[in-house]
Amino acid sequence: MKLRLVGGLILVFATGNLGFAVARRLRERVALLIRLQGLLQFLITEIDFAVTLFPEALIKVGESLGSDVNMFCNQVVKSLDLGLPLSAAWEHGLTSLVNDSPLQPGDIRPLLTLAPIIGLTDSKDQLRHLKLAQEHLRQRQLEAEQEADKNQKLWCYLGVLSGLVTVLILI
Amino acid sequence: MSHRSQAQILEEEIIPYLTHSVQEPLRCLPLDLKDRLLEIRLRVGRPVMLVHNDGDMVLSEGNTLSKSEMEQTVQFVTRSSIYACEEELRQGFITLPGGHRVGIVGKAVLDEGRIRTIKHISGLNIRLARQVVGAANPVLPYLVESNSFVSTLIVSPPGCGKTTLLRDLIRQLSTGIPRLKLRGYKIGVVDERSEIAACFRGIQQNDVGPRTDVLDGARKAEGIMLLLRSMSPEIIATDEVGSPADILALEEALVSGVRLIATAHGDGIDDLKQRPVLRELVERGLFSRIVILGMSQGAGTIEAIYNGQELKSVFVRTPIIRGEDDETKTCRRPNTGLRYG
Numbered sequence: 001m002k003l004r005l006v007g008g009l010i011l012v013f014a015t016g017n018l019g020f021a022v023a024r025r026l027r028e029r030v031a032l033l034i035r036l037q038g039l040l041q042f043l044i045t046e047i048d049f050a051v052t053l054f055p056e057a058l059i060k061v062g063e064s065l066g067s068d069v070n071m072f073c074n075q076v077v078k079s080l081d082l083g084l085p086l087s088a089a090w091e092h093g094l095t096s097l098v099n100d101s102p103l104q105p106g107d108i109r110p111l112l113t114l115a116p117i118i119g120l121t122d123s124k125d126q127l128r129h130l131k132l133a134q135e136h137l138r139q140r141q142l143e144a145e146q147e148a149d150k151n152q153k154l155w156c157y158l159g160v161l162s163g164l165v166t167v168l169i170l171i
Numbered sequence: 172m173s174h175r176s177q178a179q180i181l182e183e184e185i186i187p188y189l190t191h192s193v194q195e196p197l198r199c200l201p202l203d204l205k206d207r208l209l210e211i212r213l214r215v216g217r218p219v220m221l222v223h224n225d226g227d228m229v230l231s232e233g234n235t236l237s238k239s240e241m242e243q244t245v246q247f248v249t250r251s252s253i254y255a256c257e258e259e260l261r262q263g264f265i266t267l268p269g270g271h272r273v274g275i276v277g278k279a280v281l282d283e284g285r286i287r288t289i290k291h292i293s294g295l296n297i298r299l300a301r302q303v304v305g306a307a308n309p310v311l312p313y314l315v316e317s318n319s320f321v322s323t324l325i326v327s328p329p330g331c332g333k334t335t336l337l338r339d340l341i342r343q344l345s346t347g348i349p350r351l352k353l354r355g356y357k358i359g360v361v362d363e364r365s366e367i368a369a370c371f372r373g374i375q376q377n378d379v380g381p382r383t384d385v386l387d388g389a390r391k392a393e394g395i396m397l398l399l400r401s402m403s404p405e406i407i408a409t410d411e412v413g414s415p416a417d418i419l420a421l422e423e424a425l426v427s428g429v430r431l432i433a434t435a436h437g438d439g440i441d442d443l444k445q446r447p448v449l450r451e452l453v454e455r456g457l458f459s460r461i462v463i464l465g466m467s468q469g470a471g472t473i474e475a476i477y478n479g480q481e482l483k484s485v486f487v488r489t490p491i492i493r494g495e496d497d498e499t500k501t502c503r504r505p506n507t508g509l510r511y512g
Contacts, residue, residue, distance in 0.1 A: 047254050047255075053250045055250060055251065083187075083247075085242075085246050085251075119251040119252050122288055123254035
């Protein structure tokens, strides 16, 4: 009996954890979308006020944001150092970012549209495009928030309850 | 300053900014050609041209530069930050680390009649910077009166070495010249086109001496007044004067007791006298010496030196070969001693 109880608890714990993990990814997606907007805001400041060169701006910005954004920035700078054009380096960095993150492919579309432009036009044009991309990211963030609100609890309950149901069936 | 061969400079300071299709043929050039290289000219849809001491040549027969290669080169040259080079684009050139200048042409975008920026860049001219240490040695003795340097105007057509001579004059006067009993002067340089000190993001790439303050990128007239107010220079140096505002500022500096070194485009003293603005400089004797450079015996030939007040020649013509002191041994162009100004 004791063994069954322990087994049941492990099962509920495992499925519950799975549900919580899915719910956490929903929250992380929102947080990352906010950090990416922060990245663009920092870039706007560096381009508009400090007139920092783009690779240096990326390094500075990466250091002040989360590790995932920092990794993205470092990846772009590394590709530039290898002699890649900025558009290719930017796209390459975004692909790596999506692969290891809770982001959905559509989330980085606003950033991908920046690839052929970023760093390569005058400051007025840069600001216009960066602000537009920021706005698109904000829209994605609102959608992600709605999805998280709707599904976060659902996944948590689903995890725990599916464990309990399985235990009951097995008993 | 460390002295490297022209080939090393090319490899370290120029080649990284070019696309692979240009890098490889450049690396394969013979060493003596690399040493004589003056300019690399890139044009969309045309072959890459090299300009050297004896003329020009195509880098790689049959290979033309594509639009995307040009765009990539512009990205490399601007470090993917065109927005940070707007002022340079307005002026038509970008300075690279090492003082090399990249001239830019394309479609000019105008704003109230003035160039705001250049887009659709179609041509780049990479001019390799070479400082000729000792280039001023032959003229210096003529520019000293009573153990003191006198105001000097250097005149020549483009490409005869005005700026090179000016740069070395600044360096030597700033350091001090014991053989002429000249102490080191405090010099203020208005480097409107970043050609004299070749500043890259505020750091001088050329040696202009220990007592030299460089105001980089400022308009000459404004810059001279700023230096007068703020840096108490004993000598003010600037390149290519020519506008009425420049002349007014130069006069203001002279009245303040500051000596001047300036350059101007011209083809001799008679040519100067026919130019409305420069004529005033000559007729009013603002400069004590006028040095005329030419090409009669190679780039950098001193054609004449005049006493600025009486317009009498004080010099017998000779080509500038090399400096006489030990430093001159580091010159990278032993043939003429001077490169384009």
